[in-house]
Amino acid sequence: MSLEAPASPEATASPDATASREATGVAPTDAVHRLELFFDPGSCELLTPDDGVGARAARGLVAGTPAYAFGTEPARRGGAVGSAECAVIAGAIDDACDAGAPVIGLWHSGGARLDEGVRSLEGVGSIFSAMVRASGRVPQISVILGPAAGGAAYGAALTDVVIQADAGRMFVTGPDVIRQVTGEVVGMRDLGGPEVHDERSGVAHVTTGSSLEALSVARELTTLLAGTPGRTAEPGPRPALRTALPERAVRAYDVGPLLDGLLDDPGVELQPGRAPNLVTRLGRLGGRPVGVVANNPIRLGGCLNAAASEKGARFVRMCDALGIPLVVVVDVPGYLPGVAEEHTGVLRHGAKLLHAFAGARVPRVTLVTRKAFGGAYLAMNARSMGATAVYAWPTAEVAVMGAEAAVDILHRRKLAAATDEDRPGLRAGLVAEQRDTGTLERLAAHGVLDGVIEPEETPAVLFRALEQAGGGRSDQRNIPL
Amino acid sequence: MSTTNGSGPQTAAAVVRSELPGTVLTVAVAPGDRVDAGDEVCLLESMKMEIPVLAPAAGTVTRVLVRPGDAVATGAVVVQL
Numbered sequence: 001m002s003l004e005a006p007a008s009p010e011a012t013a014s015p016d017a018t019a020s021r022e023a024t025g026v027a028p029t030d031a032v033h034r035l036e037l038f039f040d041p042g043s044c045e046l047l048t049p050d051d052g053v054g055a056r057a058a059r060g061l062v063a064g065t066p067a068y069a070f071g072t073e074p075a076r077r078g079g080a081v082g083s084a085e086c087a088v089i090a091g092a093i094d095d096a097c098d099a100g101a102p103v104i105g106l107w108h109s110g111g112a113r114l115d116e117g118v119r120s121l122e123g124v125g126s127i128f129s130a131m132v133r134a135s136g137r138v139p140q141i142s143v144i145l146g147p148a149a150g151g152a153a154y155g156a157a158l159t160d161v162v163i164q165a166d167a168g169r170m171f172v173t174g175p176d177v178i179r180q181v182t183g184e185v186v187g188m189r190d191l192g193g194p195e196v197h198d199e200r201s202g203v204a205h206v207t208t209g210s211s212l213e214a215l216s217v218a219r220e221l222t223t224l225l226a227g228t229p230g231r232t233a234e235p236g237p238r239p240a241l242r243t244a245l246p247e248r249a250v251r252a253y254d255v256g257p258l259l260d261g262l263l264d265d266p267g268v269e270l271q272p273g274r275a276p277n278l279v280t281r282l283g284r285l286g287g288r289p290v291g292v293v294a295n296n297p298i299r300l301g302g303c304l305n306a307a308a309s310e311k312g313a314r315f316v317r318m319c320d321a322l323g324i325p326l327v328v329v330v331d332v333p334g335y336l337p338g339v340a341e342e343h344t345g346v347l348r349h350g351a352k353l354l355h356a357f358a359g360a361r362v363p364r365v366t367l368v369t370r371k372a373f374g375g376a377y378l379a380m381n382a383r384s385m386g387a388t389a390v391y392a393w394p395t396a397e398v399a400v401m402g403a404e405a406a407v408d409i410l411h412r413r414k415l416a417a418a419t420d421e422d423r424p425g426l427r428a429g430l431v432a433e434q435r436d437t438g439t440l441e442r443l444a445a446h447g448v449l450d451g452v453i454e455p456e457e458t459p460a461v462l463f464r465a466l467e468q469a470g471g472g473r474s475d476q477r478n479i480p481l
Numbered sequence: 482m483s484t485t486n487g488s489g490p491q492t493a494a495a496v497v498r499s500e501l502p503g504t505v506l507t508v509a510v511a512p513g514d515r516v517d518a519g520d521e522v523c524l525l526e527s528m529k530m531e532i533p534v535l536a537p538a539a540g541t542v543t544r545v546l547v548r549p550g551d552a553v554a555t556g557a558v559v560v561q562l
Binding site: 248250251252297298299300301303333334336338340402404405 | 500501502527528529530531532533535555
């Protein structure tokens with residue numbers, strides 16, 4: 001809250017950021033030009049005069065969707081905000097909330113202005129309050145284009161999605177203060193650059209190269225989170241989905257291409273570097289925005305763990321609060337076993353995901369592609385958790401645990417009593433019996449599944465299920481879990 | 482936008498660690514091999530699945546520390562780059 005960034009953005013940009021800026025051509029560093037670049041050409045209407053205040057607000061269109069945006073002015077005191085700047089920003093957020101439109105913040109700010117003392121601090125507090133008032137009512141996106149320190153960084157962290165450009169830096173206290181207090185010597189990039197916030201802290205949901213790329217992703221996310229439909233039509237058959245799973249059921253695979261086949265286009269993945277064993281993506285299905293939550297077997301076998309549960313819970317709650325229907329793609333062997341997980345609080349974080357799904361009012365359909373075992377099956381939007389519909393591919397196995405593991409526990413004595421010669425045959429027979437008790441047909445008869453569907457017709461089936469479910473969304477705020 | 486499957490930022494002498502405990506089934510690289518980020522360096526059996534250990538960054542393999550049949554713990558170094 002106490003740092004002011006150097007006035008010149010160039011002074012803080014790393015050489016590679018400068019290189020990417022050159023590669024992409026024009027990358028303006030003043031607030032008005034950034035706002036004009038963000039909105040559709042010719043649609044940017046400035047809401048505040050050029051009166052020396054270091055923050056500007058505007059409204060305009062994003063691919064035809066009305067939206068509000070504000071930006072801090074890097075050339076004025078490094079974008080640091082005092083009471084006047086904070087009034088501009090809080091006003092833009094309140095206006096967006098009244099209009100039911102998304103609001104996007106373009107941050108490049110050293111935080112609160114020191115010379116105004118507590119007045120600027122109170123101003124930053126008024127931004128926080130406006131953001132929390134708007135939370136869950138309208139989509140809020142933060143784009144970090146330069147240093148964002150103290151209040152500027154917290155302002156971003158309070159919103160639904162944080163996009164960090166290569167030149168973006170986020171921290172509560174900067175390198176100078178850290179050196180004075182703790183003696184740690186660290187540069188701005190190592191302290192709060194995109195690598196740190198993508199993979200380690202999870203503060204950034206999307207990291208990009210140039211500021212132009214960041215603005216472009218912000219535009220895509222604005223329309224997705226606003227629920228703006230594209231050309232809406234039931235998706236046709238997708239033959240590529242027939243070969244989306246590996247031939248051998250025990251083989252791990254990257255779920256990314258499967259999701260590409262399911263959605264109209266790849267969409268935008270959120271928090272790709274954090275807990276990559278659970279993929280969270282915003283995209284479109286038959287033209288309609290959807291949020292996708294998917295286990296990713298190539299990482300940790302697709303197991304759920306504390307980090308993935310928290311990541312998933314935040315995403316589910318955001319989609320629920322903003323009315324974005326959910327598609328849940330399940331191939332999960334269970335929770336990751338281990339002392340470290342238990343001591344990290346997998347129960348506490350796992351409970352967040354259970355709570356998020358069970359409480360969600362937004363339509364949410366589940367697809368089991370390969371396996372859904374035990375408690376992790378429940379955590380992936382099972383029938384009993386209130387799923388709108390649950391479908392399975394013919395390859396799917398839904399059970400408390402795999403048939404082999406279940407047999408080893410259920411028939412331990414019988415297996416132990418058998419001769420070494422007989423045991424493999426006995427076990428194979430018991431495993432087959434165990435499988436029969438949980439066939440997909442039986443699960444459908446019990447109401448656990450709504451149907452077994454072919455991979456290539458899956459996009460159409462999911463689309464219809466969501467259409468039939470209609471709308472619905474939470475009236476809760478989107479607390480940054 | 483960042484990629485999905487890399488792990489942490491890597492410096493010159495990188496190591497490839499197992500993300501989870503398991504038993505080594507196969508080793509896919511030998512000293513001197515070039516690997517790209519995301520390449521499989523060995524295959525583990527864990528959670529009754531076959532799960533690859535992926536190189537977090539490009540580099541040349543300098544040492545292989547595991548053999549088929551070895552048990553590895555979470556965070557164990559399997560290959561040095």
